[in-house]
Amino acid sequence: xxxxxxxxxxxLSARGLTKEFRGFAAVSDVDLDVRRGTIHALIGPNGAGKxxxxxxLTKFLQxxxxxxxxxxxxxxxxxxxxxxxxxxxRSFQISAVFPHMTxxxxxRIALQRRRGESMDFWRSDRVLRSLxxxxxxxxxxxxxxxxxxxxxxxxxxxRKRALEIATxxxxxxxxxxxxxxxxxxxxxxxxxxAELVKRISRNRTILMVEHxxxxxxxxxxxxxxxxxxxxxxxxxxxxxxxxxxxxEAYIGATHD
Amino acid sequence: xxLREDVPAGSTAAIPxxxxxxxxxxxxxxxxxxxxxxxxxxxxxxxxxxxxxxxALFAAAFNLLLGYGGLLSFGHAAFFGSASYISAYTAxxxxxxxxxxxxxxxxxxxxxxxxxxxxxxxRTGIYMTMITxxxxxxxxxxxxxxxxxxxxxxxxxxxxRALFGVLAISPDRTFYYFxxxxxxxxxxxxxxxxHSPFGQVLKAIxxxxxxxISLGYRVQRYKLAVFVMSATLAGVAGATKALVFxxxxxxxxxxxxSGEVVLMTLLGGMGTVFGPLVGAGLVVTLQNYFASFGAWVxxxxxxxxxxxxxxxxxxxxxxxxxxxxxxx
Ligand SMILES: Nc1ncnc2c1ncn2[C@@H]1O[C@H](COP(=O)(O)OP(=O)(O)OP(=O)(O)O)[C@@H](O)[C@H]1O
Ligand SMILES: [Mg+2]
Numbered sequence: 001x002x003x004x005x006x007x008x009x010x011x012l013s014a015r016g017l018t019k020e021f022r023g024f025a026a027v028s029d030v031d032l033d034v035r036r037g038t039i040h041a042l043i044g045p046n047g048a049g050k051x052x053x054x055x056x057l058t059k060f061l062q063x064x065x066x067x068x069x070x071x072x073x074x075x076x077x078x079x080x081x082x083x084x085x086x087x088x089x090r091s092f093q094i095s096a097v098f099p100h101m102t103x104x105x106x107x108r109i110a111l112q113r114r115r116g117e118s119m120d121f122w123r124s125d126r127v128l129r130s131l132x133x134x135x136x137x138x139x140x141x142x143x144x145x146x147x148x149x150x151x152x153x154x155x156x157x158x159r160k161r162a163l164e165i166a167t168x169x170x171x172x173x174x175x176x177x178x179x180x181x182x183x184x185x186x187x188x189x190x191x192x193x194a195e196l197v198k199r200i201s202r203n204r205t206i207l208m209v210e211h212x213x214x215x216x217x218x219x220x221x222x223x224x225x226x227x228x229x230x231x232x233x234x235x236x237x238x239x240x241x242x243x244x245x246x247x248e249a250y251i252g253a254t255h256d
Numbered sequence: 257x258x259l260r261e262d263v264p265a266g267s268t269a270a271i272p273x274x275x276x277x278x279x280x281x282x283x284x285x286x287x288x289x290x291x292x293x294x295x296x297x298x299x300x301x302x303x304x305x306x307x308x309x310x311x312a313l314f315a316a317a318f319n320l321l322l323g324y325g326g327l328l329s330f331g332h333a334a335f336f337g338s339a340s341y342i343s344a345y346t347a348x349x350x351x352x353x354x355x356x357x358x359x360x361x362x363x364x365x366x367x368x369x370x371x372x373x374x375x376x377x378x379r380t381g382i383y384m385t386m387i388t389x390x391x392x393x394x395x396x397x398x399x400x401x402x403x404x405x406x407x408x409x410x411x412x413x414x415x416x417r418a419l420f421g422v423l424a425i426s427p428d429r430t431f432y433y434f435x436x437x438x439x440x441x442x443x444x445x446x447x448x449x450x451h452s453p454f455g456q457v458l459k460a461i462x463x464x465x466x467x468x469i470s471l472g473y474r475v476q477r478y479k480l481a482v483f484v485m486s487a488t489l490a491g492v493a494g495a496t497k498a499l500v501f502x503x504x505x506x507x508x509x510x511x512x513x514s515g516e517v518v519l520m521t522l523l524g525g526m527g528t529v530f531g532p533l534v535g536a537g538l539v540v541t542l543q544n545y546f547a548s549f550g551a552w553v554x555x556x557x558x559x560x561x562x563x564x565x566x567x568x569x570x571x572x573x574x575x576x577x578x579x580x581x582x583x584x
Contacts (some may be wrong), residue, residue: 058470084472096467098460109460110471112453118473119481121454128453171471 008072011036011175011205012057012088017066019052019229026052028229030066034175034222039197039206041216044226045249050209051093053226054179057207058090059083070175089173093180093209095160099153103144103163106152107135110170138166143192158185162193169200176200178208182215194219217241225249278583282447282529285584286440289533293436302428303500308540309439310497315520315532316443317489322518323527324450325482326462328385330514331372331392332490335365337509338395339491344411344504345404353417354425354434358495365491366484368395373483377476392514399509410505414498435496442492447529449485458482490517512554519557523564525571530584534573 010033017030027049034040042050055061057068059080067076075083084090098106111131112118120127139145142162147155152163161181168176181197182190194215197206201219210216216223216237223240225233227249233240240246296305314336321327339361347357376387399405406412416426425431449455461468461475468475498504507513516539524535542560546553568575577584 060466060469080469081472081474084470089472090470092466092470096464096470098463098467100463101459105456109456109468112456113472118453118457119477121449121452121481121485123452124448125451125453125456128456167471 007033009036010034011071012207013069014053014057015067015069017053017056017068018064019049019056019061020064025229027056027063027226030226030229030231032057032224032231034205034207036205037201037203038221039201039208039219041220041223042207042209042226043211043213043216043223044232047228048226048249049229050226051179052229054090054177054207054209058088058177060090084171087171087174088177089168089171089175090177091164091168091179091181093183095157095164097152097155097160097163097167100151102149102151103139103155103166104132104135104148106163107138107167107170108132110167111135114171135170138170139163141169142166142196143189158189161185162189165193165196173204175205175207178206178210180209180211182210182212190215213241279451281582282584285530286444286447290436290440293440294433297429297432302432304540304544306428306432306435306500307497308537309435310493310500311517311520311536311540312533313439313442313496314490314493314517315524315536316446317486317493318517319521319526319528319532320446320449320489321482321486322521323531324455324458324462325479325486326458327377327479327483328518329376329388329483329486330385330511330518331388331390331395332487332517333509333511333513334372334388334392334395335368335487335490336494336497336513336517337399337504337506338368339365339494340498340504340508341399341405341411343495344414344498344502347417347499348411348414349404351415351417353421354419354499357499358438358492361495361498362488362491365494366488369484369487369491370480373480373487377479377483389511389514392509392511396506396509396511399506405504408506410503411498412503414502414504416499416502431500435500438492438496442489443533446489449482450529454478454481519561521571523561523571525574525577525584528571528573528577528584531571531573535571538572 012034014030014032017027018025019027030053042053044050052061056063059078063076067074069075070086070088098109108128108131111134112128136145136148139148142165144159144162144166147159152160155163161184165181182193185193198219220237223235223237224231225240225246232249233243233246318332321329342364343357343361346352346360372388372391375391376384379387400407416431419425419434425434457473457478461478465475494508520535520539521532523538524533525531542557543553546556549556570578573584
């Protein structure tokens with residue numbers, strides 16, 4: 001019997017989370033507690049297992065061992081779509097848009113799901129126009145108003161990432177898992193998205209993988225450092241950044 | 257071309273299409289097609305036209321699954337053929353009227369679609385396709401062995417009874433309009449499915465399945481739904497075809513029938529509204545034209561297919577749509 005957290009302040013937690021790929025442990029024995037209303041950063045060198053952790057937490061991968069609880073409920077056995085429907089929405093490390101749909105349609109797909117009429121095959125898709133207003137608001141939040149009618153495939157990488165965030169926010173999720181939301185963005189876009197993440201975090205919980213350490217430093221309340229699939233250190237930025245093991249993992253050499 | 261490249265992304269020129277305008281264009285084309293088909297019996301043999309119509313619907317139904325659902329079935333003959341048999345059998349043995357035959361055939365295809373679909377969509381890509389082929393071969397085997405299908409002979413001399421029991425439509429020239437209405441209604445239904453909230457989700461799943469899941473869509477349900485819709489409509493085509501030729505035979509359930517519908521769809525342009533109709537028209541015309549060549553028809557068909565796919569991968573209608581920069 002696994003220990004299920006009963007602390008109501010802990011929104012998402014994992015115990016003993018392990019994923020083995022043919023014997024190779026990409027994630028091993030990870031314990032994680034994400035507190036309500038915080039921005040929790042998951043950092044670590046390339047190949048540390050951050051994305052794999054995200055895939056496990058959202059059940060895009062089945063854990064080899066371990067349990068995941070959301071709001072005190074064991075969700076280890078749920079399929080990924082059901083976890084999304086509980087209000088836990090993830091983004092992907094490689095930009096995940098619907099390429100041949102316009103920015104507006106991308107956001108509308110998310111809005112449409114909450115309306116609960118997505119199985120309606122006998123109605124005209126004109127009914128979806130009632131969602132345009134909200135979709136445009138969301139696009140404005142990420143600075144994409146001018147691109148509403150542009151197919152996602154024609155947008156720059158940074159804008160695709162922004163569109164992805166707008167799409168995620170369209171579901172008004174209680175919890176977001178963002179996998180390197182700012183990777184590949186131009187400097188001014190990084191600032192804009194950092195600000196947006198800060199703003200949306202007010203009534204949400206965010207777990208975020210990010211390589212940009214200045215973003216991590218300024219945004220996150222709590223940091224978990226992964227290396228070789230294991231939790232190496234935990235704490236706020238000041239604590240973690242001084243930890244010699246973390247320095248070693250990042251630089252790859254010991255400093256005596 | 258030069259002009260277009262000067263236009264910055266995000267300006268109005270980057271709009272791929274105005275969806276309202278595209279809808280109007282499609283409706284206008286449907287209207288033109290309807291008028292052309294309404295007067296066509298003055299110029300062509302009704303049986304030939306009815307064959308074109310039945311295969312146009314078959315291909316359109318198949319395209320719903322492949323072009324819009326992103327799922328390749330190589331077993332659609334099972335739905336077409338089983339509906340053909342049920343339609344022929346109920347018309348001949350039970351003596352039901354044409355509309356009832358078609359409905360019963362479609363229901364049969366629908367039930368088969370639920371079975372085949374729920375097994376097939378558990379896998380993806382080539383594995384899914386192979387499951388559809390394997391199950392369709394089982395249906396073929398049943399058709400070959402079952403006592404009511406007439407074995408090698410099939411079910412022949414299927415009567416065309418009065419529509420709703422009152423309207424005599426038996427002559428080819430009259431029956432043609434029954435077929436025209438059934439096929440047009442079904443093709444318009446497919447158009448609506450594609451351009452519905454459901455169709456939008458299908459598109460999203462096709463474009464990026466993982467993302468659709470992460471937004472909370474239960475994609476398996478959508479895949480099964482579109483599979484069953486496609487199977488049912490293929491059934492309408494098969495059931496109607498049995499009444500047109502007054503015959504249900506093993507050809508209808510044979511795997512070559514599954515291949516033919518793939519060919520029609522790809523040749524015309526998968527994922528386009530009018531491609532399957534054009535592809536079906538073309539293939540049926542060629543078959544008729546080359547009928548005297550006997551077994552060579554298959555080879556000629558194969559050569560045309562290879563050339564067609566090599567020359568224009570988007571299919572005929574896909575190419576035209578590219579030229580005029582509007583979805584067709
Ligand atoms: N499907 C898979 N099959 C086999 N090995 C995998 C698979 N997915 C990930 N891995 C391995 O697991 C390890 C962790 O990968 P993961 O993508 O989680 O790292 P990451 O911390 O997200 O790295 P990055 O910072 O580069 O994104 C890597 O060694 C990777 O090669
Ligand atoms: Mg990663």
